[in-house]
Amino acid sequence: METSVRELKAHLSEYLRRVAEGEEVTVKVRGKPVARLTPILSPKPEQLENEAVARLDALPWIKAEKRGAVRGSDRPIAWPEDQKPLSEIVAEERE
Structure with a gap:
């Protein structure tokens, strides 16, 4: 039209x-x-899931198993010893 x-x-x-x-x-x-x-089309749940998986696949520290399970990288990033563990930081933020 x-x-x-x-x-x-x-x-x-x-x-x-x-x-x-x-x-x-x-x-x-x-x-x-x-x-x-033009109308805005809402993405289908399957499309959102596929996009999320594609983003995760692009991250070098995440590898997908053959069965679809996710495991960590062969080369994990070391956490600096002079900093608090992430679990403590998250716990403090929740308080």
């Missing part, structure tokens, strides 16, 4: 309702397309 800026301003609620229902609206100024209104 195409519309002018004037028409869009006059009937904005109607156009937004149509976009929310899945329709695309192209906005024209002096007959030339300048913008497109």
Whole structure:
């Protein structure tokens, strides 16, 4: 669907309702397309899970087992001895 800026301003609620229902609206100024209104699609849970797994796979210190279980890296990052353990820091933050 195409519309002018004037028409869009006059009937904005109607156009937004149509976009929310899945329709695309192209906005024209002096007959030339300048913008497109498209619905925002919510990602499916499977898609979110796949994206999260891909992000974890990109981290060098996490390796996935063949069965999908996750284990630590062969080269873990050493915690500095002059700093508190992470468990203590988290416990303090929770208080």
